[in-house]
Each structure stands twice: as C-alpha cells, then as structure tokens.
Amino acid sequence: MTETNFHSPTLSVRSVCKTFAGLKAVDGVSFSLNPGERVALLGHNGAGKTTLFKIVLGFLKRDGGDVSVLGSAPGSHAARAGTAYLPESVAFPGSLTGREVLTFYARLKGESPAAALPLLDRVGLADAVKRRVGTYSKGMRQRLGLAQALIGRPKLILLDEPTTGLDPISRQNVYELIGEIAGQGTTVLLSSHALTELEARTDRILILSRGKLVADDILSRLRAQAGLPIRLKVWTRPEDVAHVSECLGGGRMNGRSVEFDCNADDKIQRLSAISALGGLVEDVDVHAPSLDDVYRHFSNAANRES
Numbered sequence: 001m002t003e004t005n006f007h008s009p010t011l012s013v014r015s016v017c018k019t020f021a022g023l024k025a026v027d028g029v030s031f032s033l034n035p036g037e038r039v040a041l042l043g044h045n046g047a048g049k050t051t052l053f054k055i056v057l058g059f060l061k062r063d064g065g066d067v068s069v070l071g072s073a074p075g076s077h078a079a080r081a082g083t084a085y086l087p088e089s090v091a092f093p094g095s096l097t098g099r100e101v102l103t104f105y106a107r108l109k110g111e112s113p114a115a116a117l118p119l120l121d122r123v124g125l126a127d128a129v130k131r132r133v134g135t136y137s138k139g140m141r142q143r144l145g146l147a148q149a150l151i152g153r154p155k156l157i158l159l160d161e162p163t164t165g166l167d168p169i170s171r172q173n174v175y176e177l178i179g180e181i182a183g184q185g186t187t188v189l190l191s192s193h194a195l196t197e198l199e200a201r202t203d204r205i206l207i208l209s210r211g212k213l214v215a216d217d218i219l220s221r222l223r224a225q226a227g228l229p230i231r232l233k234v235w236t237r238p239e240d241v242a243h244v245s246e247c248l249g250g251g252r253m254n255g256r257s258v259e260f261d262c263n264a265d266d267k268i269q270r271l272s273a274i275s276a277l278g279g280l281v282e283d284v285d286v287h288a289p290s291l292d293d294v295y296r297h298f299s300n301a302a303n304r305e306s
C-alpha cells in the first residue's frame with residue numbers, strides 16, 4: 001500500500017472509459033484530487049456522475065484507463081479503508097435505532113462504536129439516537145447516512161447529491177460539516193444539481209457532459225474561460241438616471257438605476273468611471289456570472305461540439 005501525503009493526490013483518474021451496451025457513460029475522463037479539496041462534480045441526468053463514483057469505489061469495472069485511490073486500486077482493501085460513500089438515497093433497516101445503525105456500521109468498518117457515536121451529534125441527530133430509523137424523516141435519514149460515511153475519518157469521501165431532500169438549515173449544516181472535514185485533510189467529491197448552494201462552498205468544479213469532462217477548474221477561472229459578461233448596476237436618483245447613463249456610455253435605464261455589461265478585463269476601468277461620477281452614484285452592484293451561467297455555458301459548448 002502506498003501512503004498518501006500532501007504531495008500525492010488522494011484520487012487520480014486517467015482516461016477512464018465505461019460503455020454500457022454501446023453507450024459511452026464515461027468517455028476518457030481524467031482528473032486528480034488533492035487532500036483537503038472540496039470538489040463538485042456537475043452534469044445533466046445521465047452525464048455519468050454515478051458511474052464514475054462506482055468505478056472509483058470499485059463497484060464497477062472500467063473498460064479502459066487508470067484509477068488510483070489513495071495510491072491503491074479501486075476496491076482494494078487499502079482504498080476501501082480510506083474511502084467513504086454516501087449514495088443518493090440511503091436505506092437503513094427501519095427497525096434499528098440511529099445509535100444501533102451507527103454501531104453496526106462502525107463494527108463493519110472495524111472502528112470503535114464509542115468513537116463513532118459522537119458523529120450523530122455532529123449531524124444534528126443527538127435527540128433522535130434512540131428512535132427507530134423507520135420513524136425518521138428523509139432529511140434525518142440523509143444525515144444518518146452522512147454520519148455513517150464519516151466513521152473512521154475517511155481520506156476520500158464521495159457524496160452523491162448529499163443535500164437532496166434537506167431543508168435550508170440542514171443543507172447549510174451539511175456544507176459546514178463538509179468544510180470541517182475538508183479542513184482536516186479529507187478530500188470531498190460531491191455530485192449535485194443544486195448549483196446555487198455550491199457556488200461558495202466548493203473549491204473546484206468538474207463538469208461532465210455525455211460522459212466527457214468538459215470543465216475542471218476553480219470557479220473564477222471557469223468564469224474567465226467562459227468569457228461571460230459581468231453585469232454592473234449603478235443606482236442613482238431618478239432625475240440623474242439619463243445623465244449617468246450618458247456619462248457611462250449607455251446602458252439599460254430603470255427608474256433609479258442604469259445597468260450594463262462589461263468584460264472581466266474591463267471591470268476595474270468601468271468601476272473607476274463609475275467612481276468618478278462621485279455624488280451622482282448612490283450604490284453599485286456587481287453581478288459576476290453565477291455557477292448556473294458557467295455550467296450552462298460549458299454544457300451548451302459541449303452539446304454544440306457533439
């Protein structure tokens with residue numbers, strides 16, 4: 001077994017392919033993830049996210065390419081010992097209590113149940129540990145799944161749509177927990193369709209389209225690569241709207257504001273021009289392209305190419 005350290009990737013995927021009955025579910029995908037990274041894997045329904053997860057976990061055999069999990073082959077003892085997985089829908093025996101479920105999984109993973117049980121507290125289930133899981137809400141089951149995945153401090157954790165079915169506060173709690181474990185060096189790879197909530201909570205974005213990896217970078221660089229415009233909205237008094245618009249070279253006028261788009265490269269220059277208007281300007285909003293916009297850009301580009 002190869003020991004991982006801060007110089008070796010937690011997960012390395014090279015030219016991986018998987019075909020189901022002639023359909024290329026994963027088509028030449030390559031990337032590597034480092035310790036402590038929080039990475040979002042995005043893609044339309046059927047893009048190949050779950051297939052890729054299953055290959056990394058050793059549940060599915062790839063047709064080509066290489067995968068190294070913590071320096072070992074997927075599905076090997078070393079890889080499994082350091083990897084955790086939360087599937088999209090978790091199912092636990094309804095007659096067991098939350099505490100019994102976690103104790104069962106701790107034993108299965110060769111960990112001490114006493115060390116694992118505080119995880120129930122961390123996922124907000126402290127008051128429900130003695131209740132049968134059959135009486136849990138969907139969100140509670142999902143949080144129990146997350147506690148199960150965190151047993152034994154995995155070095156790599158794969159989360160398939162971890163916030164599906166959770167209310168806004170629980171979603172926030174999940175991302176706080178993800179931030180905490182990543183801060184301790186765990187690599188988190190999560191798939192999600194909830195782009196807005198990912199925007200500020202992941203370090204890097206991977207986009208799959210029809211099995212191909214069409215983007216892999218931090219959001220700010222993907223924004224720059226996409227070349228999408230930045231929208232500036234300048235607030236002023238109603239009587240000054242026309243004058244402000246003229247000074248700024250035009251723009252869409254609303255009752256109290258002027259809106260226009262600029263390139264990332266022009267942003268500072270345009271903000272200086274706005275600032276030079278002094279008291280005419282009451283406020284400025286800067287809207288960078290959202291992850292939704294960036295995602296749409298890369299997906300559309302991939303569709304046009306194919």
Ligand SMILES: Nc1ncnc2c1ncn2[C@@H]1O[C@H](COP(=O)(O)OP(=O)(O)OP(=O)(O)O)[C@@H](O)[C@H]1O
Pocket residue numbers: 020021023025043044045046047048049050051052
């Ligand atoms: N066992 C299988 N047999 C045949 N085809 C499969 C199998 N598993 C997945 N596929 C196909 O491979 C493609 C990728 O599926 P996958 O489940 O990986 O997508 P996904 O990105 O996870 O989608 P979703 O967002 O809907 O969960 C789909 O076209 C799917 O129908």
